[in-house]
Amino acid sequence: MVEFAIIILEILVVFGVLLLLVAYLTWLERKVLGHMQSRLGPHRVGINGLLQPIADGIKLFFKEDVIVTAADKAVYHLAPFIILSTALSTVAVIPFGDTIKLFGYEIPLRIADINIGLLYIFALSSLGVYGIVLAGWSSNNKYALMGGLRSAAQMISYELPLGLATIGVLMQSESLSLGKIVQAQAVQGWFFLPQFIGFLIFFICAVAECNRTPFDLPEAEGELVAGFHIEYSSMKFALFFMAEYASVILMSALTVTLFFGGWLGPDFISCPAWCGPIWFGIKVFIFSFVFIWLRATFPRFRYDQLMKFGWKILFPLSIINIALTAIVMIR
Amino acid sequence: MVRATIKGIWALIKGLGVTVRFFFTRPVTMKYPEEKREPYLRYRGSHILRLDEKGKERCVACSLCATICPAQVITIEPGEGNEHEKYPITFEIDMGKCIFCGYCVEACPKAAIIMSRSYELAEYRRDDLTYDKERLIKAGK
Numbered sequence: 012m013v014e015f016a017i018i019i020l021e022i023l024v025v026f027g028v029l030l031l032l033v034a035y036l037t038w039l040e041r042k043v044l045g046h047m048q049s050r051l052g053p054h055r056v057g058i059n060g061l062l063q064p065i066a067d068g069i070k071l072f073f074k075e076d077v078i079v080t081a082a083d084k085a086v087y088h089l090a091p092f093i094i095l096s097t098a099l100s101t102v103a104v105i106p107f108g109d110t111i112k113l114f115g116y117e118i119p120l121r122i123a124d125i126n127i128g129l130l131y132i133f134a135l136s137s138l139g140v141y142g143i144v145l146a147g148w149s150s151n152n153k154y155a156l157m158g159g160l161r162s163a164a165q166m167i168s169y170e171l172p173l174g175l176a177t178i179g180v181l182m183q184s185e186s187l188s189l190g191k192i193v194q195a196q197a198v199q200g201w202f203f204l205p206q207f208i209g210f211l212i213f214f215i216c217a218v219a220e221c222n223r224t225p226f227d228l229p230e231a232e233g234e235l236v237a238g239f240h241i242e243y244s245s246m247k248f249a250l251f252f253m254a255e256y257a258s259v260i261l262m263s264a265l266t267v268t269l270f271f272g273g274w275l276g277p278d279f280i281s282c283p284a285w286c287g288p289i290w291f292g293i294k295v296f297i298f299s300f301v302f303i304w305l306r307a308t309f310p311r312f313r314y315d316q317l318m319k320f321g322w323k324i325l326f327p328l329s330i331i332n333i334a335l336t337a338i339v340m341i342r
Numbered sequence: 343m344v345r346a347t348i349k350g351i352w353a354l355i356k357g358l359g360v361t362v363r364f365f366f367t368r369p370v371t372m373k374y375p376e377e378k379r380e381p382y383l384r385y386r387g388s389h390i391l392r393l394d395e396k397g398k399e400r401c402v403a404c405s406l407c408a409t410i411c412p413a414q415v416i417t418i419e420p421g422e423g424n425e426h427e428k429y430p431i432t433f434e435i436d437m438g439k440c441i442f443c444g445y446c447v448e449a450c451p452k453a454a455i456i457m458s459r460s461y462e463l464a465e466y467r468r469d470d471l472t473y474d475k476e477r478l479i480k481a482g483k
Contacts (some may be wrong), residue, residue, distance in 0.1 A: 047361045049370045308361045309354070 013116065020156035021122055022103075029102055032066035033256045040256075040303045047307040051206070068249070076245040079151060086149035089185055091243065091250035094142025097135045098254040098261065104128035105264045106190045108274040108287025120274070120288060121190065128189040129181070133266060136220060143222070143229055143239045146251070150242035158238025161314065165219060168321030169226075173216035175329035179209040179336040180269050193273035203270040205339075208332045210270040212325050214301075217262035219321075220234040223302055225309040228317060235307060263298035267291065381459045386442045389435055390458050390482035391475065399479065400454035403430040407446035407455055415439040416446060430475060437463055438471040458482075 038053065038060065045052025053060030079087070108120035125131060142161055147159020180202050181187060184195035196202055203210045219226035230238030240251045267273060271294050274287030282290075312320065372379060381387065394400050403420035421431035446455050458481060465471050473481075 043365065046369060047365045049364055049367070051369045051371055051373065107418060304358065304361060308357045 017116060018122070021118070025102060025107075026099065029099065029257065029260065030253075033253050035067065036260060036299060037067070037252070038064050039299070040306070043300065043303045044307050047304075052251045069315050070245055071249040074245040076247065077242075078240045081151040082242065083149040083151070086145050087242075090142050090146035090149060091247045091254075092142075093145065093341075094139050095250045095254040095257070097139040097142065100258040101132045101135050101261050102257075102264075104189055105261065105268060106193060107291050108285070111285050112139075123247055124188055124190040126186070126188045127189045129177060129192075129269075132261075133170070136258070136261075137170055139254070142254070146243065147229075147239040150239075150319065152242050154235045154237070155239050155241045158229040158231075158241070159316060161231075161235075162222070162239060165222075165226065165228055165317065165321075168318050169216045169219040169325075172212050172321065172325035172329045175221060175326070175333060176209045176212040176216065177269060178329075179206045179335045182333075182336050182340060186301055189268050189273070191273065192335055193268060196272045197275055201270065201272040201275070206270060206332070206336070208328060209336075210266070212329050212332065213269065214266055214298075215325065217266060218302065218305060219317075221258045221262055221302070223255070224261065224306040225312050226317060227311060228314060231311055233311070240315075242334060259299055259302050260295065263295045263302065266298050267294040381461060383459075385459045385461070386444050387460045388437060388458055388463055388481060389440075389446070389473070389478055390456050391433065391478040392454050392456060392482055393479065395435045399429060399475075400452045401430050401433060401450075402452055402454075403428045403433075406449040406451065406452065410445045410449040412443060412445065413439045413441045433475040433478065434470060435473045435478065437473055438468060456482075 042052040042060070053063040054064045074084070078084070103122040104125055106119075106121040106124060109117045110117050112118070143162040144159040147155040147157070147162065150156075150270040180192060183199060183202060183205065184192040186192060186195065199205075222229050228238075231236075232238075232241065235241070240248055243251060274291045276282050276286055276290040343362055392400050403418055405418050405420070408414075408416040408418050414437040417432065417434040418430050419432040419437075420428050423429050442457070444457060459483070463471075
């Protein structure tokens with residue numbers, strides 16, 4: 012019974028923190044983008060605009076929910092929920108720290124350490140693309156449809172290198188469970204050094220997976236106005252928005268778990284087990300910052316460039332990476 | 343091909359360097375109503391009608407400014423004072439039409455009209471954009 016209560020509490024805490032982080036990632040993004048473009052970013056609501064996400068949330072909540080008359084209603088309503096729920100539920104297998112002891116109870120700092128954690132994440136994040144495709148299709152708008160189609164094509168070009176880039180990690184850790192992968196890194200050292208090519212491929216594909224610049228083709232505002240979410244307003248738009256930022260955090264978390272030692276701190280600082288979430292948070296913050304940094308720097312890929320890059324460069328590179336890892340491991 | 347790839351990747355890294363450099367420099371924008379930018383010394387803002395040392399207006403209603411004004415925004419109605427001197431009974435500038443060229447300042451033989459550096463000229467009503475003599479004199483005090 013107590014274990015059950017602990018799990019429920021953990022779920023509440025993790026999702027609460029995640030949603031708060033999602034809200035404040037929008038603030039961080041606007042602030043960082045602003046300063047990188049020699050602007051100030053939001054600074055009106057609260058000190059340094061710290062209450063801006065709350066103001067935005069209230070505004071979006073009270074906006075009129077415009078529903079397109081010609082839309083395929085059921086699918087139209089379902090799409091934002093598919094994309095957000097798949098983005099949020101991947102957090103369930105991310106380990107934030109080792110097992111800690113609190114008030115005599117052993118608390119594992121993850122919601123569920125299932126033995127196919129990585130597969131689970133890939134399965135769900137691929138399902139998230141259905142949300143985008145269905146949103147694009149059901150809106151009955153040519154721009155939205157184009158956005159959805161692009162998303163589907165992009166998914167095919169990027170899921171493959173994304174999965175293959177992690178194979179090297181799996182070969183070294185000999186497990187699909189994210190907790191075991193981190194524990195393997197405690198023994199073998201962080202994987203980003205032996206798997207540097209894998210890390211680069213994985214991170215590039217992670218940016219594409221989150222539909223972030225320079226791979227934000229599904230919502231390319233220059234050509235497609237807003238792409239797949241053009242016909243969504245009010246809270247439904249906010250759900251797409253939240254899903255994007257949630258997947259940024261989750262992809263950062265996954266990068267950290269696979270390549271940067273998850274909750275492990277640097278070797279020269281010894282720290283008790285409760286430090287794990289802090290190290291993890293710092294690393295995730297750094298990668299979320301890199302996501303924003305990339306957005307501030309690079310222009311969007313052209314459609315054919317993106318496909319070419321995915322199939323002709325990333326895909327062979329990831330296969331070479333697997334082969335190299337295998338050769339080094341056998342020797 | 344290898345060379346082109348390395349060159350391309352280096353270009354990407356250089357781009358990242360540019361953004362991170364700007365991240366650590368001061369923004370060029372300001373929190374406008376709280377902070378105000380100081381205009382340059384020769385900035386041409388709204389007009390001022392100057393007074394002489396005795397506190398009398400310098401303008402002699404010669405209408406040179408009204409004549410040279412390319413936008414024709416200056417309206418002067420001359421009158422005669424107690425000692426047979428000319429003075430403007432009305433002196434109006436329609437700021438809504440003024441192009442802030444500064445020709446009136448150049449034309450004035452008495453240096454009676456000059457331009458201030460004030461640039462916050464917005465009004466809620468269009469009528470309020472027409473500055474009368476009292477307002478132009480008050481702007482100089």
